[in-house]
Amino acid sequence: DAGVIQSPRHEVTEMGQEVTLRCKPISGHNSLFWYRQTMMRGLELLIYFNNNVPIDDSGMPEDRFSAKMPNASFSTLKIQPSEPRDSAVYFCASSKQGLTEAFFGQGTRLTVV
Amino acid sequence: AQKITQTQPGMFVQEKEAVTLDCTYDTSDPSYGLFWYKQPSSGEMIFLIYQGSYDQQNATEGRYSLNFQKARKSANLVISASQLGDSAMYFCAMREGNQGGKLIFGQGTELSVKP
Numbered sequence: 001d002a003g004v005i006q007s008p009r010h011e012v013t014e015m016g017q018e019v020t021l022r023c024k025p026i027s028g029h030n031s032l033f034w035y036r037q038t039m040m041r042g043l044e045l046l047i048y049f050n051n052n053v054p055i056d057d058s059g060m061p062e063d064r065f066s067a068k069m070p071n072a073s074f075s076t077l078k079i080q081p082s083e084p085r086d087s088a089v090y091f092c093a094s095s096k097q098g099l100t101e102a103f104f105g106q107g108t109r110l111t112v113v
Numbered sequence: 114a115q116k117i118t119q120t121q122p123g124m125f126v127q128e129k130e131a132v133t134l135d136c137t138y139d140t141s142d143p144s145y146g147l148f149w150y151k152q153p154s155s156g157e158m159i160f161l162i163y164q165g166s167y168d169q170q171n172a173t174e175g176r177y178s179l180n181f182q183k184a185r186k187s188a189n190l191v192i193s194a195s196q197l198g199d200s201a202m203y204f205c206a207m208r209e210g211n212q213g214g215k216l217i218f219g220q221g222t223e224l225s226v227k228p
C-alpha cells in the first residue's frame with residue numbers, strides 16, 4: 001500500500017492567496033483527519049470525516065479554512081485568503097473507523113509570506 | 114471533555130537504559146483507545162503502540178510497552194534498552210468511541226538519548 005499521500009510537500013505563497021492542500025487516504029480507510037502542527041500550539045485537530053461526512057470541524061480556526069471530502073479517496077483543505085500565521089505543517093491521516101490507529105501522510109509544509 | 118496531557122516537555126536518557134514517558138488522559142466515555150506516536154526530526158508520524166480501554170493486559174510491541182493504569186487515567190510509554198535512534202518527539206493520543214472516533218494528541222515529549 002502506498003500509504004497516505006499528501007500534496008504538495010512544500011508550499012510557499014503570498015499573503016492573501018488561496019492555498020489548497022490535498023490528501024489521498026489509504027484505500028479501505030473510512031476516517032480521515034486533518035491536523036496542523038506548530039511549535040506554539042502542537043498538533044491540533046482541525047476537522048475529521050467518517051465515510052466522507054464531516055463529523056467535527058470545531059478545530060477549524062476560522063472561516064478562511066474549509067475542508068471537503070467529495071469521495072472516499074480524496075480530501076482537500078483550503079485556506080482563503082492565507083495569512084502568515086497560517087504557516088505550519090499540515091498533516092492528513094486516515095484510519096479504519098473505530099478505535100484503531102491512524103496512519104499519517106508526510107505532511108505539507110506551508111509558508112505564507 | 115476529551116483531554117490528553119503530557120507534562121514532560123523534554124527527557125534525557127542514557128543509551129541502553131529504560132525510560133518512561135508520562136501521559137494522562139480524561140474522558141467520560143467507557144470505550145476509548147490510547148496510542149503513542151514517534152516523530153523523528155525528519156517529521157513523519159510513526160505509530161508505535163495501542164491500548165484499548167477494555168484490554169486487561171498492558172500492550173507491548175518490541176522494546177515499547179504501555180503502562181496502562183485505568184483508575185489513575187494514565188498510559189505511560191516505557192522504552193527499554195534505549196537506542197540513539199529513539200531520539201525524537203513522542204506523542205500520546207486518545208480516540209473516543211462515542212465521538213465517532215475523534216483522535217486528539219497531547220503536547221508531546223522530546224526524548225534525547227545520550228551515548
